[in-house]
Amino acid sequence: MEVLAAALVIGGIGMISAIGLGVAAKVFAVYIDPKVVEVDEVLPGANCGGCGYTGCAAAATAVVKGKAGPNVCVVGGQECAEAVAAIMGLSAEEGEVGIAELGCKYDVRKAHLLFDYDGIEDCRAAALVNGGGKVCSMGCLGFGTCISACQFGALYRGADGLPAVDKEKCTACGACERICPKGIIRVQTPSRKFTHVQTDDDCVAPCQATCPAQIDIPAYIAAIGRGDYEKAVCIIKESNPFPLVCGRVCPHVCESVCRRNDIDEPVNINHLKRFAADFEMNSGKRFLPQVLPSNGKRVAIIGAGPGGLTCAYYLARMGYYVKVFEAMPKPGGMLLYGIPEYRLPKKTLEWEIGGILELGVELECDKALGKDFTIEDLYEQEYDAIFLAVGAWDSRRLGVPGEQDFPQVASGTEFLIKRGLGEETPVGSDVIIVGGGNTAMDAARTSWRLGAENVYLLYRRSRKEMPANDIEVDEGEHEGIKYHFLAAPTKLIGTGGKLDAMEFLKMELGEPDASGRRRPVPIEGSESNIQADNVFSAIGQSPDLTCLDAEGVATGLNRTKWNSIVAADGTMQTDVANIFSGGDAWRGAATAVEAIRDGRFAARSINLFLMGEEMTLPSNWYAKAPKLPGIDEGIKLDTSERAKMIELSVDERRMNFNEVELGITEEMAKKESERCLQCGEVCYQGYREKAS
């Protein structure tokens, strides 16, 4: 009897509690983020408060909001942290297991960042006193308060006087981030790093500030100097998944602002990049980046050029399902069809694109927008966002009489695309190229390789104004290209459909025009002829948006008067909220590295857009490369010689398309990396003031 009473009382209390809780949970149900619930369920639920939050549900909320790391629970241990991390991996980026990373990369001693301050040796105290009285407003104060804040012994003072992170020990708890008064040290997740957009709060060197892709150039050069080539490649790929390509074809504006210019010659940045990238390719093994677990969202990318593939690369890393639609039979866009083999071997490009596809990016070739599918079709296939990167495949006509009459007259791009498709493109012995850009140079040097005896290049301004890379113009000269500067075609002459010659006018430079370049003015009566079997025009490309013209393909997308897609710079968002655009289709014919920049920016925006977060850029982002101060005379630095690219001799290039540039040796790379001044934006300003 008593036994039953005991059992019934406790059983009764239990049952009433359960019913009460069950009913209350239904009646008073409030919306709780399912992710919070999910995290809460893997937390131990002891509600001990050891984490500093008010119980497990509060800790779960903090984790989901990104205020606490996956290791928030002091009871659950490693397994719990992993389970939480696995759940959080599904979100934009907060859930990624990151590690602390120091924002200031510059040697405290070498860059003379130490400052006049003799208060308490604590960063927070120093920061209160006028920022430590330090010249650099953003750099590390160097007292190591973060080191003492780390509960896991993951921070130590590195050889350069800056805190260094032991990756093995860092648990991404964020204690250092919270204690640092200047926000220098941050728990960085891979995606937070690769979706970063430079602002003027960033301590960057001129090269990095100028690079459209915003590659952390000093960091990878330093990695090469240490012999850590894998790290160098990884640093590059945080901002640019095409190091092999850019190492070969990039116009490297970074080098033109290198502070070494003030001393001797700029650091050979581009070839160092190529060296690191070649190292990866030649090692035969890819340095595969971390890819987050799938988040179930789908993004369609139209155009498998550098822009589209870059966007695909970063989205795939963030856990998106990405499918790239390409109208041509092979991926690569203008990299494949516009750039000749001797500059960028197809095998190399293929290997680079392979690395992107290996992340799980789907690719469907021979699928053209407007012909094989419409934007509506993509919505039907449940794509959440679209990146439109169809490039600039339309070329400008010469607009001179006779242009339509001869099959031997074509645009440079048509000529190069045919070659890219593997078609026969015979040229006669006299070939004329009109234009001064890289396409013109490519057409000229390709014609020379195909056996043309005389390759003429007509450009209406002088050599100084040529937009082509200097190296191209120089190499073209070595290969015997005959330049005719200040010349413009006026007429194509031939008989019976066979081209004979081209008539052109001499020009002189007049007043500067809107672009700042002096406008060429024709000299009356200076007409003369050049004999010609083929004429290739390369005087400009523009986006070919006929694909959008068909009924219902793309409603709501607006275009500029230059026939490019309207999209906001930075967010890359078009007038349709979930369609983004970039690359040549948005900016008009430009460089690969700019398309890569657009692709990465678009990936950032698409991620934020699909996660329902604010995607506008901070007001102080570098929309254009800023002018950063150079070095004053105060500095004495030894001059040293810039590494020279090893090339095929001119004889070795004739009648073949072997790659001309062979790269630099490891020894050269190491030596070249030492030439880098490792400058920050203002470190040298500080140095200058100190020195004076």
Place this chain on the structure above:
Amino acid sequence: MRNKIWFMAVVLGVVAFLAGLALSGVKGMTTPIIEKRILEQKIKPSLDKFFDGLDLENDCIEDRQVLDLGKDARGRKQVTTLFLGKKGGKTVVAALQTKAAGFGGDIEVLTAFSLDDKKILGVKTLSQSETMGLGARVSNDAEPFIQQFGGMNYSDGVAMRSNGGQVDAISGATVSSVAFTAAVNRATVLVEKNVDSAAAN
């Protein structure tokens, strides 16, 4: 199914039901052990001391009786155990456990009586939780406060001197002393009331 209310109720109910079963089982097993231990370790040594030299015929632990004291104000069942010692077929001594609320909780007292001359043979504190050094002195058998009970006549009960009785308090521990005395007094009342009927059995 695992989120249905009835299922939750059944699971928690069944688990709690089983817990209740298990606990009452364990309770059933441990109660006699606890009782026996208290008798052997706490009561017996004191009784042996109080009844020393009386040559009782019976084992007063064996012959104990449980007195039902009804329920207290809060509805708790009150019981106490009466130990009787016989000589020549007549009940001559008795001992009884009583308690009263002290400063820090109940004070439990064992009081032994000599029935013939209505005298207290001795008192023993079985449990207390009074202030150390003050009220807790009631557990010291050598304490004068405890000693004074020996040989005290209880026919009119016992009371504090301040209440016109015969008991001197421990200085600085009036509450404890009063409680202790109240417990002893309660015992005298119970003995008066119950022993005759008990002896008759």
Place this chain on the structure above:
Amino acid sequence: MKTLTQEFTKGLWEQIPPFRLVLGLCPTLAVTKSLEGGWGMGLATTFVLVCSNIFISALRNVIPPKVRIATFIVIIATFVVITELVMKAYTPMLSETLGVFIPLIVVNCIILGRAEAFASKNGVGRSLLDGLGIGLGFTLALAVLGALRELLGTGKLTMFAQANLDLTIIPLGEGREFLFKFMVDPPGAFVCLGAMLLLMNLISERSARSKAA
């Protein structure tokens, strides 16, 4: 996946409560006035921990999530009451020493924490070993703390009062109080545990440094 041995031994150093897992502080501070209190509380907790771990891991697939905690608490409370009754019967003096802290085992975060973090996700065997390891680790910690406090506070070591197994390590004259008497008082509990944690931190730091070197 840890091996079974690791599952057991992790509780003895790597995750030893309350030093590494700063949990179960109330009993740790309250009952470690004496060595006996320490090991007694430790073993009682171990018993509850092992039994509830076994039951919870066995029932883990049946328990509805909304009443998960309530169910765990019932299971734990059952074993706590069993412990309470059994201790009263067989080790009454220890039971009195520990007093209200025996029923309070039910709210010891270590037990509920292990139930949730481990037993509700692992099989019976593993949960048993986990409970045993953590429990013995807890016992060890409490015993060391109890011994230290008692020795410093009174000069004695109470092994098992019921069997009169007490040792007087540092004899004192009658009526004299020991220098560190505050060790057995509440402040001593906090300070002593703090000092032990400090020691653990220093040891870990040193071993980490020597490993790094």
Place this chain on the structure above:
Amino acid sequence: MTEYLLLVVYAVLVNNILLAQFLGNCPFLGTSQKMSTATGMAMAVIFVLTFAGVITWAVQWYVLVPLELEYLQTIAFILVIAALVQLVEIVLQKTAPALYSALGIFLPLITTNCAVLGVAIINIKEDYDFANTVVFSFASAVGFGLALVLFAGLRERFALSRMPKALQGTVSGLITAGLMALAFQGFMKLGG
């Protein structure tokens, strides 16, 4: 009235639940890192402790005692406390979001706070009547809150001071708590 006043002084100062009785130490160290958290926690504990004291008192005297099942105290109390706190949390979250965000979020932390069960058990052990139960539960909770808030004030200062790595966090927290307990021992004399 004096009786209640004495009980309050006793529970808040003399026999402080945290520093003398060691009840509720886990949340003590966990939630004392910030003043704001500590105040919220203190308020929530006052609410829950008083509430739970009353409920368990009723369970004891109206269920367990009449049925002579006092030995089931522990399991019945904890079950009732856990279920009630969870229930209050659910109801508050829906009906009074402002109150919930101020106090309610601390509720889960309190379920397994041994101070709650501890005070409930002490109420019964000390045989308190209803009024005493309310006063003692409330006063104990105030004692908890007082210690917690004072301690949080100290720890906020600590966060800004330099100390050896091995001393940081829990270690310094415990040693400070020890010193606070020492200070509270001064109130002992109040108890007589």
